Amino acid sequence: MTAPDLPLRLDLDTAALVANWRWFAEASGRALCGAAVKADGYGLGAREVVRRLAEAGCRDFFVATWAEAAALGPLPDGLSLSVLHGLREADVPAAIASSARPVLNSAAMVARWKATAPGRACDVMIDTGMNRLGLSPEEARSGVLDGLEIDTLLSHLACADEPGHPMNEQQLFTFRSVKAAVPARRYSLANSAGICLGQRYAFGLTRPGLGLYGGIPAPGAEGYIRKVVRPHAQILQIRIVPQGGAVGYGAIYTTPAAARVAILNIGYADGYLRAFGEGRGQALAGDVACPVLGRVSMDLLAVDVTSAPDLAEGDWLEIAYDLPSVSAVTGLSQYELLTSLGRRYQRCWL
Numbered sequence: 001m002t003a004p005d006l007p008l009r010l011d012l013d014t015a016a017l018v019a020n021w022r023w024f025a026e027a028s029g030r031a032l033c034g035a036a037v038k039a040d041g042y043g044l045g046a047r048e049v050v051r052r053l054a055e056a057g058c059r060d061f062f063v064a065t066w067a068e069a070a071a072l073g074p075l076p077d078g079l080s081l082s083v084l085h086g087l088r089e090a091d092v093p094a095a096i097a098s099s100a101r102p103v104l105n106s107a108a109m110v111a112r113w114k115a116t117a118p119g120r121a122c123d124v125m126i127d128t129g130m131n132r133l134g135l136s137p138e139e140a141r142s143g144v145l146d147g148l149e150i151d152t153l154l155s156h157l158a159c160a161d162e163p164g165h166p167m168n169e170q171q172l173f174t175f176r177s178v179k180a181a182v183p184a185r186r187y188s189l190a191n192s193a194g195i196c197l198g199q200r201y202a203f204g205l206t207r208p209g210l211g212l213y214g215g216i217p218a219p220g221a222e223g224y225i226r227k228v229v230r231p232h233a234q235i236l237q238i239r240i241v242p243q244g245g246a247v248g249y250g251a252i253y254t255t256p257a258a259a260r261v262a263i264l265n266i267g268y269a270d271g272y273l274r275a276f277g278e279g280r281g282q283a284l285a286g287d288v289a290c291p292v293l294g295r296v297s298m299d300l301l302a303v304d305v306t307s308a309p310d311l312a313e314g315d316w317l318e319i320a321y322d323l324p325s326v327s328a329v330t331g332l333s334q335y336e337l338l339t340s341l342g343r344r345y346q347r348c349w350l
């Protein structure tokens with residue numbers, strides 16, 4: 001049976017995605033520029049992201065788990081894949097069967113990999129102060145890594161989106177000290193925001209994530225990062241609501257004058273969260289802004305289309321979703337807003 005068309009879609013801009021990667025690659029200087037494609041390519045679809053970035057010249061990719069690695073399928077020769085969450089005991093069969101490298105985060109993982117795949121390359125994460133995943137610098141220098149073939153030694157910046165934060169320099173100093181003691185083929189510290197801190201943070205490999213997909217990772221990137229994701233929702237019904245008519249749950253909004261209201265097939269189950277309700281969000285009919293009326297429902301949304309009289313049932317409206325702007329409106333991070341977009345969208349690469 002042919003699957004019905006979905007009344008929701010994400011228009012995804014290939015040219016913008018590639019342009020963003022190329023901007024980070026140039027900003028990385030002599031370092032290679034990879035790409036974080038975890039969380040299904042930040043919600044865009046990891047397979048499609050990898051294919052497009054690989055065609056643009058990207059060779060190094062990062063996912064969170066072995067399930068994400070398996071979902072990508074076999075990668076073409078010449079591409080590298082790292083699994084950031086490392087190697088649990090339960091991951092061993094998948095790791096043996098995969099060409100991806102585990103990023104070892106603890107002494108226990110190091111011992112497990114030595115026993116599982118002696119001589120096979122891996123990556124290693126060093127915790128330089130974030131206290132998330134990774135071996136401590138003392139562990140890294142203790143000899144526990146002896147005998148490993150380390151492809152990439154990594155760490156992760158905690159405050160790179162704040163250029164003046166003292167922790168950036170502290171982590172850079174710590175990572176350099178570990179680099180001097182632990183031999184590896186490559187070294188990697190900078191994410192999207194870290195690249196914006198300058199080439200001292202680039203080392204041999206950078207790994208942008210958010211910025212590839214249209215997020216502004218740090219001050220200074222405005223004007224360079226292009227928008228990649230544009231949600232659209234179809235109009236299910238248009239109705240005339242008289243003056244004083246209530247719209248949506250709780251009757252919290254009543255029309256000050258008669259209004260033409262479009263009911264769209266989108267709601268918080270699709271990642272368009274309740275924070276956008278009561279006029280904080282809007283849809284776009286070309287250049288005409290159509291404010292959200294009342295509360296966001298689970299899978300329905302009311303917007304005022306009085307100023308767009310030519311709209312009809314079945315037409316599509318773009319949902320305003322500029323990541324920095326909607327982050328400021330909702331108080332949510334750009335990461336949350338991007339990865340919250342659900343599976344009920346058609347993902348249409350342009």
